[in-house]
Amino acid sequence: MAKKALKYVIIGDGHAGNSAAETLRRGSPDADIAIISAKPTHYFDHSMLASFLLDKKDITSLYLYPYTWYKEHTIRLRLNQTVIRVDPGKHELMLAHNERMHYDRLLVASGAKPKLPESLSRYKGLLTMFTDAVDAMKLRERLGKLKHVTMVGGDCIGLHLAGSMLKLGKSITCILNEYSFWPLEYDTSVKDKLIEGLKKKHIEVLADDITTEIVKEGTGLTVMTKNGKIIKTDLAFLTSGMIPNIDFLDGSGIDVQTGILVDEYMHTSAQDVWAAGECATVYYPELKDYRQSTGEVNAKMLGNISARNMLDEKKAVSLAEPGKITIGGEDFITYGWKGFSIDV
Numbered sequence: 001m002a003k004k005a006l007k008y009v010i011i012g013d014g015h016a017g018n019s020a021a022e023t024l025r026r027g028s029p030d031a032d033i034a035i036i037s038a039k040p041t042h043y044f045d046h047s048m049l050a051s052f053l054l055d056k057k058d059i060t061s062l063y064l065y066p067y068t069w070y071k072e073h074t075i076r077l078r079l080n081q082t083v084i085r086v087d088p089g090k091h092e093l094m095l096a097h098n099e100r101m102h103y104d105r106l107l108v109a110s111g112a113k114p115k116l117p118e119s120l121s122r123y124k125g126l127l128t129m130f131t132d133a134v135d136a137m138k139l140r141e142r143l144g145k146l147k148h149v150t151m152v153g154g155d156c157i158g159l160h161l162a163g164s165m166l167k168l169g170k171s172i173t174c175i176l177n178e179y180s181f182w183p184l185e186y187d188t189s190v191k192d193k194l195i196e197g198l199k200k201k202h203i204e205v206l207a208d209d210i211t212t213e214i215v216k217e218g219t220g221l222t223v224m225t226k227n228g229k230i231i232k233t234d235l236a237f238l239t240s241g242m243i244p245n246i247d248f249l250d251g252s253g254i255d256v257q258t259g260i261l262v263d264e265y266m267h268t269s270a271q272d273v274w275a276a277g278e279c280a281t282v283y284y285p286e287l288k289d290y291r292q293s294t295g296e297v298n299a300k301m302l303g304n305i306s307a308r309n310m311l312d313e314k315k316a317v318s319l320a321e322p323g324k325i326t327i328g329g330e331d332f333i334t335y336g337w338k339g340f341s342i343d344v
């Protein structure tokens with residue numbers, strides 16, 4: 001009797017989820033493959049969102065794949081559906097609308113969300129997010145009215161965005177502290193180089209300072225810092241790093257630390273459950289240690305490796321080639337992050 005094709009379910013329609021789906025389909029033409037995403041549209045390439053602000057391009061030009069790709073590859077894409085629980089014992093997921101869904105093999109590729117420092121949680125409504133296509137479209141509408149923007153933190157998403165803001169002639173203040181360099185590893189030499197680079201680009205840098213208060217004033221904001229600086233600004237972006245999106249795994253028994261702990265084969269502590277991309281904390285034999293996955297290059301690579309292991313290959317991870325970010329002539333090495341330059 002012919003072996004029944006497996007049902008593969010992927011939580012997440014980002015780089016990791018899509019790369020895994022493509023590999024699974026190639027390796028198993030008859031398998032039942034479903035991608036579930038909480039977002040209302042399929043995946044836009046995040047690394048293009050900063051440059052999207054600079055021209056009149058249609059947002060659909062940023063789709064990773066056209067919608068038809070999923071149909072052509074017989075991959076069921078279920079949008080606007082949020083997973084609220086995973087039960088590895090029963091091989092089951094629970095969706096927010098109370099549907100239970102069975103899987104044979106599950107990949108969690110649920111990415112990351114902006115980190116909101118506890119001290120700023122009461123100002124959440126006054127901070128602007130720049131995390132997806134909707135945020136980018138709303139911001140492009142408002143650009144004409146902005147003269148000055150503030151970066152609350154100095155993560156790479158914010159730095160890339162700052163590059164576009166500069167090209168649009170906006171003034172920028174960047175409030176930096178040791179927690180806000182994500183995903184660059186913080187040390188004094190990185191900090192000094194970054195401050196130097198930003199200053200060369202005429203960005204005001206408030207180093208070793210933190211935002212303490214944000215007050216709405218007319219159409220703008222007043223941002224106050226611990227060191228006594230008062231900034232009148234049109235918008236304050238939350239750019240203080242990202243944290244894995246894994247709340248829905250509470251109670252699943254799957255081991256997590258910062259992200260979901262996976263071994264070198266991207267397997268979690270639960271049977272038939274793998275994890276990849278920015279939700280995963282990965283064991284690298286080369287380091288003999290775990291490293292939190294960040295960036296597009298890692299997400300694609302780890303999605304592919306997970307899928308190969310889900311197809312019963314025994315493929316171990318290796319570190320991604322380093323990428324480079326350039327700011328004011330200063331270069332920064334990133335691991336798994338597709339580089340950019342704000343100088344060109």
Ligand SMILES: Cc1cc2nc3c(=O)[nH]c(=O)nc-3n(C[C@H](O)[C@H](O)[C@H](O)COP(=O)(O)OP(=O)(O)OC[C@H]3O[C@@H](n4cnc5c(N)ncnc54)[C@H](O)[C@@H]3O)c2cc1C
Nearest residue numbers: 012013014015016038046083110111277278295296337338
């Ligand atoms: C504005 C911006 C700019 C960036 N620029 C760069 C860059 O220049 N270079 C670079 O390397 N990286 C960049 N990144 C980071 C890069 O986009 C991420 O590393 C990459 O997208 C991670 O892929 P992922 O598949 O792990 O997660 P994501 O792409 O974040 O996808 C997560 C998916 O999981 C789904 N999901 C989450 N929770 C649930 C749930 N409970 N139920 C159902 N679905 C769920 C989401 O809907 C989404 O489809 C940028 C990110 C942003 C936000």
